[in-house]
Amino acid sequence: MTGKSIALRCVLTVVVVLACPIAALLSLLYLSFGGFWTITIILGTLILPLAVPLIWLEKQKYYLYAYISFILCFLILLGTQTGIRKYNESITIDVTPSINVHEYMPFDKNSKIVKTESKLLDFKSLSKEQLPIIDGAAAVFPVYSAFVNATYPNTTELYDGAFEYNNTVGGYKLLGEKCTDIFIGAAPSKEQTELALKKGTTFKYTQIGHEAFVFFVNKDNPIESLTLDEIKGIYSGKITNWKELGGKDEEIVPFQRNEGSGSQSMLIRLMGDTPIIEPTTQTAVGGMGGIIEEVADYKNKSTSIGFSFRFYVEGIIKNPDIKMIAIDGVKPTKENIKNGTYPIITPLYAVTYENNPNENVYKMIDWMLSDEGQYIIEETGYVGINK
Secondary structure: OOHHHHHHHHHHHHHHHHHHHHHHHHHHHHHHHHOOOHHHHHHHHHHOHHHHHHHHOOOOHHHHHHHHHHHHHHHHHHHHHHHHHHHHHHOOOOOOOOOOHHHHOOOOOOOOOOOOOOOOOOOOOOOOOOOOOEEEOHHHHHHHHHHHHHHOOOOOOEOOOOEOOOHHHHHHHHHHOOOOOEEEEOOOOHHHHHHHHHOOOOEEEEEEEEEEEEEEEEOOOOOOEEOHHHHHHHHHOOOOEHHHHOOOOOEOEEOEEOOOOHHHHHHHHHHOOOOOOOOOOOOEEOOHHHHHHHHHOHHHOOOEEEEEEHHHHHHHHOOOOEEEOEEOOEOOOHHHHHOOOOOOEEEEEEEEEOOOOOHHHHHHHHHHOOHHHHHHHHHHOOEEOOO
16 A cells, blocks of 8 residues: 555544544434434444445455445335334324414404404403403413404404413413413412412412313223222322223323423322322323323323313314223213213313402403303303303
């Protein structure tokens, strides 16, 4: 070999060696976001260093054949993994983000909300500063969007200072800080009420409707009903296999929501003094739509269980791969909420903060309790206070 040839080979070797950690990092990122197996990373990062002998060997023919064969095997593995991932995506119902609010906008002819115009309350001539700032949870966005459609000026838009959507965690924080006037949703967590006290106010609750807190499983799970004690057993970790409940011999995978969300707060109230198991990184789900997706996902087969609110499951998400289960033999239907037989009924509140100086806030609350407001609640899919 000439000096020039040796120098060139040294440069190529250095380039290959330096490229190895970069390739490893990129592979790790691809694994994190793409769900690929660890062996794919190992084989991928071996491709570059195995090229070093090709730089230095004089007789490269047979080694080249072996190297090309290795690359072909790797590409086949990569293609197989990609195919599996794409197939998984194609058969998994995507319900994230949890709700497409653009399908439920006020003053939109294509909106899915209940469209009425109030004859009892007219805020249409009010300035933005006079309007109550209304906010709420994901599950009730169609309700309070319809409230806005019925009473507010038709120039009102989402996030314009009068009509907000910050979900339960952000919504209660803003209400406690007196940045909004009305929050529509389930009751807050203990921490959220304490935060309001620290900010110098307290929450005031006006019940405007009823809703069912529901549990759901994959459609392939043979379980159709659970008792309240069995639910508590699952979420306390005392019951860990479906066969204990008459199902298959499979480990139960109980999903939970993020702390402070309306449904997680509801689970905490339901469990009472019974401690809740700590969720893993896989079973702690942020969005309410996410928990439905995880339970519906075929990869969990029939092992998963999750929770939400009835209308959100059957009225908004409508995922065909899950089924709501009965509690104590009673199904979570609108009729069973009305007749009081379903055992986990929760109030739907309009929450305000104490001594709000805007008199229109109280006019809005009174209107929600009127026949017009209750009509919207009922027609949206919830149960009004006059069951």
